[in-house]
Amino acid sequence: MADLTVKGVIFDLDGTLVTSSLDFALIKAQVGCDRDADLLDFVESLPSPYMREEAMALIHQHEMQDAQHAELIPGVVDTVSFFKSIGIPMAIVTRNYSKAAQLKLERCGLELDYMLTREDALPKPDPQALHMVADSWSLPYQHCVYVGDYKYDIEAAQRASMHACLFAPVGLPDYAQQADIIIERFVDLPVALGLHHRSRTGQFA
Structure with missing residues (x-):
């Protein structure tokens, strides 16, 4: 993905930034x-x-x-801190209920500037929420990436004309080949997006 130009990163929430045991x-x-x-x-x-x-x-x-039982996915804190340090804007787009999503962020101590839930826009795989985020940043859609763990995340990214990054920590699902980028460890995201070279510390080199 040497030609990847990422200027904004949007995350799914459940199974991507925090754990979820919804049945x-x-x-x-x-x-x-x-x-x-x-x-x-x-x-x-x-x-x-x-x-x-x-x-x-x-x-x-x-x-x-x-x-009430959500925990941070390993590698999220370091990765989010790194993106903040190099000035990459970040947001969350989730199909979750707003009160539950906010509780998860508060419980896990995770702070991102912008979050859209199913109450703010049409739910994924509709691209509306992704477009709303990119428009708020005044960024072209093709310079944004959406990171998620499910097929709806890939579909939403593609329909939004964004790069689709699949987070697959427990094996590749049958729809994995539809993603533009695949990571198995969250900490690998900066390298996968070609952003690690901006680090002054070499943490993700």
Whole structure:
């Protein structure tokens, strides 16, 4: 990826910056969603406001419980600190509930300037939130990278005309080949993006 020009980095949250133990199979079963269907799309398709509200309340409950146990992914602190030191703007785009996402950041002591949840923009794989972030930075989309651990992250990045970086710490999924960049350790991200040479300390050389 020698021709990569990255001027802004956007992260997924769950499974990328922090741990998550959400049992989506259980949640889907509890709300009556087919195992292979998208959970948020299913809730949106429910025929009455009451049903949608009840289903979303259950999802919120699971998300808040999950947030109380979140921990930082190894390598995140050093990598985020490095990007800050070289002036790379960073943001988070997540399909998570805003209160749960904020609790995870507070619990883990992680501070990023900008976070968009499903309440702020259309959820991934729609590219709307990624475009909103890049536009706020006044950066061309092709100079941004989106880092995530799931196929929706790759799809969102591609639809946003951004570089797609897959974080795959426990083996490569069958959709890995769709990503532009693959890392197995978070600490490898600066090198994978060609940004390590900006370091004055040589930490990521």
